[in-house]
Amino acid sequence: LKSNPSNNEEKEAQTQLTKSDELQRLHSQALSAYQQEDYEAAISLLDEILAVCVWDAELRELRAECYIKEGEPSKAISDLKAAAKLKNDNTEAFYKISRIYYQLGDHELSLSEVRECLKLDQDHKQCFSLYKQVKKLNKQIESAEEFIREGRYEDAISKYDSVMKTEPEVPIYATRAKERICHSLSKNQQATEAIKLCTEVLQLEPTNVNALKDRAEAYLLEDMYEE
Secondary structure (H helix, E strand, C coil): CCCCCCHHHHHHHHHHHHHHHHHHHHHHHHHHHHHCCCHHHHHHHHHHHHHHCCCCHHHHHHHHHHHHHCCCHHHHHHHHHHHHHHCCCCHHHHHHHHHHHHHCCCHHHHHHHHHHHHHHCCCCHHHHHHHHHHHHHHHHHHHHHHHHHCCCHHHHHHHHHHHHHHCCCCHHHHHHHHHHHHHHHHHCCCHHHHHHHHHHHHHHCCCCHHHHHHHHHHHHHCCCCCC
8 A cells, every 4th residue: 555555545545454354353262261161252263354354264263163162063973074174284173073973973084084194194193093083983884784684693793792891971872782783683683672672772763764664673573462
């Protein structure tokens, strides 16, 4: 502006400057809301800023943190994936994405994302620790499913018992394991045990179609046609 002032340029520059001041004010408010644990307000303010500052990785990471706190992990993943692309060697974003997928029960996507982190830094402690856990769990689940395909139901049940021991902290894995054990028991003609376990699963997830079908098969084995 100082080197080449003109009415048009000055007007444009003034508009940009006003907008920039406004965004800085919103940024301060967003940080303040985040620190006060008002995550809903922080998200709303960050939405406004990111509509203009589309390529700001740190703001996306902050909004992702707010989404996690608000119990909206899938929205957090979207922001973290953008942040991983926008910032070089963003191991932290890959680690967080992997952890979210793991907590949601998607061990395969979790494994894929944590590998991306280790490609950037093979000595990353958190990623390596998570990688070992997810890889072990993934292998056990794959092995159990292979046993089911081969009709080796006793082996599948044993392997899914191991899954529950490997991951006792994230409830979704225990529920999925019980669902597959119930399936194996039903296929193995162990109707009483199948009914008991399927009922456990259905108390947690009343609309679980697989558990309903497997319990129905078990009821048929017991001649319990009404049930």
